[in-house]
Amino acid sequence: MNITLRQLRYFRALAQELHFGRAADKCAISQPALSVQIRELEDTLNLELFERQPRALRLTLRGEEFAERANVILREMDELEDWATSTRGTTLGRLRLGIIPTIAPYLLPNLISQLTQAHPQIDLHVRETVTPRLIDELMDGQLDAAIVALPLDEPALVETPVFTEEMVLVRPKTEAGAPPVALDELARMRLLLLEEGHCFRDQAMSFCNINPNRPRGGLDGSSLGTLVQMVGAGIGVTLIPDMAIDVETRSAPVCVNRFAGAAPTRSIGVVWRATNPMGPALQDLVPLLQQAAGYED
Amino acid sequence: MNITLRQLRYFRALAQELHFGRAADKCAISQPALSVQIRELEDTLNLELFERQPRALRLTLRGEEFAERANVILREMDELEDWATSTRGTTLGRLRLGIIPTIAPYLLPNLISQLTQAHPQIDLHVRETVTPRLIDELMDGQLDAAIVALPLDEPALVETPVFTEEMVLVRPKTEAGAPPVALDELARMRLLLLEEGHCFRDQAMSFCNINPNRPRGGLDGSSLGTLVQMVGAGIGVTLIPDMAIDVETRSAPVCVNRFAGAAPTRSIGVVWRATNPMGPALQDLVPLLQQAAGYED
DNA sequence: CGCTACCATAATTAAATCCTATGAATATCA
DNA sequence: TGATATTCATAGGATTTAATTATGGTAGCG
Secondary structure (H helix, E strand, O other), rough: OOOOOOHHHEEEEEEHHHHHHHHHHHHOOOOHHHHHHHHHHHHHHOOOOEEOOOOOOOOOOHHHHHHHHHHHHHHHHHHHHHHHHHHHOOOOOEEEEEEEEHHHHHHHHHHHHHHHHHHHOOOEEEEOOOOHHHHHHHHHHHEEEEEEEEOOOOOOOOEEEEEOOOOOOEHHHHHHHOOOOOOOHHHHHEEEOOOOOHHHHHHHHHHOOOOOOOOOOOOEEEEHHOOOOOHHHOOEEEEEEEHHHHHHHHOOOEEEEOOOOOEEEEEEEEEOOOOOHHHHHHOOHHHHHHHHEEEEE | OOOOHHHHHHHHHHHHEEEEEEEHHHHHHHHHHHHHHHHHHHHHHHHEEEEEEEOOOEEEEEEEHHHHHHHHHHHHHHHHHHHHHHHHOOOOOOOEEEEOOOHHHHHHHHHHOOOOOHOOOOOEEEEEOOOHHHHHHHOOOOOOOOEEEEEOOOOOEEEEEEEEEEEEEEEEEHHHHOOOOHHHHHHHOEEEOOOOOOHHHHHHHHOOOOOOOOOOOOOEEHHHHHHHHHHHHOOOOOEEEHHHHHHHOOOOOOOEEEOOOOOOOOEEEEEOOOOOOOOHHHHHHHHHHHHHHHOOO
């Protein structure tokens, strides 16, 4: 046989009341039900917890020791339920967030401060790497969510757009004042791009109708900052997202041009496993992300 | 609804295996039974403990926190059962022992040393007072057992004889060498007795056919030691039990005579509430008492 | 000596839990 | 791509557990 919580609760009532009738009332059951459960508890333990006298009911020495242990367990059960009540809802306890390198430097400073302000208790872990890797780690359960360029087309992930950012052309400062170029003119310029693996590289290529397979002669950089420095050195031109302008063009002899006509854009969003119960809490995070990106309305 | 231990056990298994089928095997139940219990647990908590993916089952952050609490509780339940197993039997944990004053000084020194030797862990409390008070305190549950003169004729108490002790006559040393007296001669001697309340007084009176109601002129003492000193001072004679001879006659000018013919005796035994579950353990104590009294065979 | 208080036992009913069978979704492999 | 396997969820009937009401027994009390 087996000790049950029910038996512990009944025992506690009886140990307090020292009277079967009153203890049964306290438990909202009939007196025989209590008698049976107490006796079964004693049988299970093979131990007498109460000394039954015609007029007086008493705890035995072992009954008292048992009561202490039982009360500890029952209290912990209560605390377990309290914990469940207090922890449910959309509170974020731990957030393991992935983010692509072409957004991280511009978004993270604001994001982290907003996030810790809105959720003071949050345990935030940030992982910066390229999209395929983020996807893997999401799927593995190593990450809870990731900020990436949409769409991903992963059926197991839900995508929520956060903002759309415009691409701008970065040219050497010597060309300042030159007229805005159209998108299709880019193919004829020496366009500097990020290394393979970065989604931003692929996006830029597709904007400009560049053949992804054609070899390019040393025109790849490992970060947007590097690319801008290369532009400043007169090696070519590059594209950067709107958001990167302030940070990246401050320390290089370059100028920025918006495109003539419809500007190329990319959609940035947050993704997580569709099965992740944090979903609602992550959804609540979207306005905060927009605010951090300066795109809140 | 309510969290059950069963649910915690099933949860623990699933948290370890992260696979419904294997966890169910571990619990020796079918997989649907496990599914249902886990779901009901989550419903009760209103909290998702597991993230179910087609291929992979994972604990949520809250699931991990829950697991820690659940494991604590389950471990304490196990310990509770272990405790019950280890503590049952006839081990004496605490013994609250009453004893009458006409035995205490002669028996206790031996008894305590024997008892603590046989039960090193024992928590021994001794209460020395007269029989009616011991009975009250036994009935109240303030004492576990008492060493008294039998019989008591209390239906709620069980009596177990331990030894029978002989009464001896104490006379002034000046009468040393006098011939043994017979019991019925005592009525004509100035017999010193204990104060009222002591059973030994009543026993002595009944031996000598003294009318208990007849007033006695200042011939009462508060202890056997006092009585013997009074005898030494030539005030009268007294009776003491066998066991007291060594201790009490050492420091007084008295001599001891056994009676001619059948000596008066009293039966000393241990009593406890019939309902006291310690009964078997107390029964086991009898040989030890006999040994302490020097009556073991 | 009957009455009352109190706990135990018995028989029946209600509830909880389990098992088998089956369904649905996804991954795996030909 | 379609068939198969894996895995978890759901449903219905059976079983076990625990409750209720009714009843019995024993000790104190007037």
